[in-house]
Structures are given as C-alpha cells and as structure tokens.
Amino acid sequence: MKNLIIYYSKSGNTEIVAKTLSSQLSGDLIKIRDYKERNNFKSKITSVIDAFRESKTKISPEKLDLSDYDLIYVGTPVWVANPVPAIITAIDTYNFKGKKIILFATMRTVGGNKAIQRMEEKFQARGGRVIKSFTIKTQQKNTSQITGDTFSVINALNLESNSDTL
Numbered sequence: 001m002k003n004l005i006i007y008y009s010k011s012g013n014t015e016i017v018a019k020t021l022s023s024q025l026s027g028d029l030i031k032i033r034d035y036k037e038r039n040n041f042k043s044k045i046t047s048v049i050d051a052f053r054e055s056k057t058k059i060s061p062e063k064l065d066l067s068d069y070d071l072i073y074v075g076t077p078v079w080v081a082n083p084v085p086a087i088i089t090a091i092d093t094y095n096f097k098g099k100k101i102i103l104f105a106t107m108r109t110v111g112g113n114k115a116i117q118r119m120e121e122k123f124q125a126r127g128g129r130v131i132k133s134f135t136i137k138t139q140q141k142n143t144s145q146i147t148g149d150t151f152s153v154i155n156a157l158n159l160e161s162n163s164d165t166l
C-alpha cells in the first residue's frame with residue numbers, strides 16, 4: 001500500500017516539509033486548496049477568526065478517495081494554536097476510517113502541540129488512528145533549514161520504516 005501526504009500551505013513552509021516527506025518516503029502528495037481569500041490584510045483577520053472558531057471552508061479537492069492508502073500524513077500550518085480551516089474541513093470531509101495517520105504542523109514559535117491535539121481529537125472521532133506526530137518551528141528559517149529539520153524528524157521518528165511496521 002502507498003503512503004499519502006496531504007497538506008495545506010499558505011506561505012510555503014508546510015509545503016517544504018510535505019515535499020521533503022514525499023521525496024524521502026516516496027509518498028503521493030496532495031495539496032489542499034482553500035477557496036477563501038487568505039492573502040490580503042483583511043483576510044489575515046478573518047483567517048484568525050476562522051481558525052479560532054474552527055470554521056469550515058470550501059476546499060479542493062472536494063472529494064478524495066483514500067482507499068489506496070493505509071498510512072496518511074496530514075500537515076497544517078498553525079493558526080492561533082489551531083489547525084487551519086482547510087485542514088479542519090478535510091478531516092471532516094474525507095473518509096479516514098481505519099487509516100494510520102501521522103500529523104505534522106509548522107508554526108512560527110508556539111501553538112503546535114495544541115493544534116496537533118485538536119487534530120488528534122477530530123481524527124479519533126472519525127475513526128482514524130493517529131500513530132505519530134511532530135511540529136517544526138519556522139521562524140527565521142530558510143528552505144534548507146526547514147528541509148534539514150524535516151530530515152532530523154524522519155530519522156528521530158524512524159519514518160522511513162515500511163508503513164506496515166509503523
């Protein structure tokens with residue numbers, strides 16, 4: 001069975017982690033898009049409110065068949081110590097029942113553990129089994145530093161093992 005990495009990224013940090021995982025663990029990669037405007041100044045405030053309230057949003061892909069995968073990585077940036085609306089929506093929309101899940105979050109400095117915990121609660125309620133998780137701090141880090149941090153996590157958590165043994 002294949003691995004899958006699903007992620008959302010607004011400014012590219014979570015994407016660096018997701019792409020590094022995909023190349024190192026030979027997993028398929030799917031970027032979740034959020035149709036709501038998230039890039040102008042006003043949208044920063046609405047994004048904070050949406051994340052705080054765990055508001056749903058319209059995402060692409062709208063539907064996703066996960067039947068080919070038994071191990072799925074799910075990655076989010078941290079917004080006000082929560083997962084982003086697109087990932088909240090994905091968890092509530094796609095069928096993760098019976099899947100092994102590894103969660104990851106990137107954040108400037110703090111809030112990653114709470115965001116991971118919140119995702120874990122949501123997956124538990126939907127029959128997904130979270131087996132590992134990790135966070136990566138991105139403040140003042142360039143691409144190669146974030147890539148390096150991801151390599152360290154892959155080694156520390158032994159993610160290169162066959163998914164059957166995880």
Ligand SMILES: Cc1cc2nc3c(=O)[nH]c(=O)nc-3n(C[C@H](O)[C@H](O)[C@H](O)COP(=O)(O)O)c2cc1C
Pocket residue numbers: 008009010011012013014015044047048076077078079080081082106107108109110111138
């Ligand atoms: C709306 C918003 C809220 C954020 N809230 C937090 C936070 O609570 N804690 C933190 O350390 N970083 C916070 N950040 C920073 C992002 O989590 C961090 O830059 C992350 O790596 C961005 O990932 P991306 O480049 O994949 O979008 C926030 C960023 C935005 C846009």
